[in-house]
Amino acid sequence: xxxxxxxxxxVMAMADLALFKDKGPTSLTDISLRQNIxxxxxxxxxxxxxxxxxxxxxxxxxxxxxxxxxPDEIKISNIIxxxxxxxxxxxxxxxxxxxxxNKSTKCITHNLWDQLDQHINNFFEKVKLEDLVRKxxxxxx
Amino acid sequence: xxxxxxxxxxVMAMADLALFKDKGPTSLTDISLRQNIxxxxxxxxxxxxxxxxxxxxxxxxxxxxxxxxxPDEIKISNIIxxxxxxxxxxxxxxxxxxxxxNKSTKCITHNLWDQLDQHINNFFEKVKLEDLVRKxxxxxx
DNA sequence: TTCAATTCCTACTGTTTTAGTCTGAATTAA
DNA sequence: TTAATTCAGACTAAAACAGTAGGAATTGAA
Numbered sequence: 212x213x214x215x216x217x218x219x220x221x222v223m224a225m226a227d228l229a230l231f232k233d234k235g236p237t238s239l240t241d242i243s244l245r246q247n248i249x250x251x252x253x254x255x256x257x258x259x260x261x262x263x264x265x266x267x268x269x270x271x272x273x274x275x276x277x278x279x280x281x282p283d284e285i286k287i288s289n290i291i292x293x294x295x296x297x298x299x300x301x302x303x304x305x306x307x308x309x310x311x312x313n314k315s316t317k318c319i320t321h322n323l324w325d326q327l328d329q330h331i332n333n334f335f336e337k338v339k340l341e342d343l344v345r346k347x348x349x350x351x352x
Numbered sequence: 353x354x355x356x357x358x359x360x361x362x363v364m365a366m367a368d369l370a371l372f373k374d375k376g377p378t379s380l381t382d383i384s385l386r387q388n389i390x391x392x393x394x395x396x397x398x399x400x401x402x403x404x405x406x407x408x409x410x411x412x413x414x415x416x417x418x419x420x421x422x423p424d425e426i427k428i429s430n431i432i433x434x435x436x437x438x439x440x441x442x443x444x445x446x447x448x449x450x451x452x453x454n455k456s457t458k459c460i461t462h463n464l465w466d467q468l469d470q471h472i473n474n475f476f477e478k479v480k481l482e483d484l485v486r487k488x489x490x491x492x493x
Numbered sequence: 494t495t496c497a498a499t500t501c502c503t504a505c506t507g508t509t510t511t512a513g514t515c516t517g518a519a520t521t522a523a
Numbered sequence: 524t525t526a527a528t529t530c531a532g533a534c535t536a537a538a539a540c541a542g543t544a545g546g547a548a549t550t551g552a553a
Binding site: 497500505508513521 | 535
């Protein structure tokens with residue numbers, strides 16, 4: 212799991228979409244203004260979200276994007292991996308090509324990174340878009 | 353917690369040091385050969401480890417580096433943060449300067465990243481250098 | 494005393510990633 | 524027809540990353 216601001220923007224945008232999901236398609240212009248993210252950058256991000264079937268697009272005037280599933284079905288992990296590609300953050304690629312088999316001193320840290328990666332993935336697997344939106348609403352009270 | 357190969361190299365090198373700690377100072381040349389990390393790069397990394405008092409240096413011929421504490425007292429988190437500087441991986445800096453107070457939609461993801469960061473820190477807090485070395489030894493059986 | 498092994502110090506560099514920008518085309522509601 | 528939108532792809536500035544290079548200082552051993 213790679214973690215960049217692009218991933219964070221994606222989560223913010225999807226949360227925004229969730230908040231306004233009852234008002235028809237949400238345009239990127241709106242999200243751009245509300246979340247203060249450059250429109251052109253959002254466009255790039257949404258192409259990826261669309262390709263991964265997380266959102267559906269409505270073209271033309273009054274168009275925008277709509278969530279493909281309900282917020283309680285969308286995992287944060289899906290959003291992040293949609294825009295940030297790679298799942299593994301630090302792996303043993305080099306060593307594994309040279310025959311890393313978990314038995315050499317070189318790969319003494321192999322398991323450690325593996326476990327951490329599982330940890331992070333697990334964390335984002337548990338959190339749904341719905342959780343963020345709910346949290347935001349209570350915070351706004 | 354930022355996670356790069358530099359941090360991983362640092363952990364590998366420290367683990368190597370732990371494995372050979374009974375044989376006097378370990379030279380970077382040795383570590384370089386055993387762990388297959390460039391000597392010059394190791395030098396840079398060890399300057400930082402030394403500045404953070406994780407290792408002690410012995411200059412001159414037959415010199416090298418020695419762990420400052422016993423492996424069961426050295427947390428992985430200390431090693432990584434020593435060489436990778438930053439603790440926070442993704443924060444709300446921009447927004448916080450503009451008055452992010454956890455109440456705005458903009459910072460809807462604020463808590464999420466905070467929690468994740470705690471998660472990761474917590475993970476590396478629990479693991480000690482000793483754990484890696486022990487694991488390596490059993491794996492070598 | 495000399496030499497080789499070592500740490501120490503600092504500057505430089507090539508590559509990749511990141512976070513965008515820019516331009517323009519296609520689509521469609523009003 | 525027009526304005527609002529998505530779609531597409533090339534381009535770019537800056538930073539980070541991983542590593543190189545060159546040499547100075549220190550010190551154990553021959």
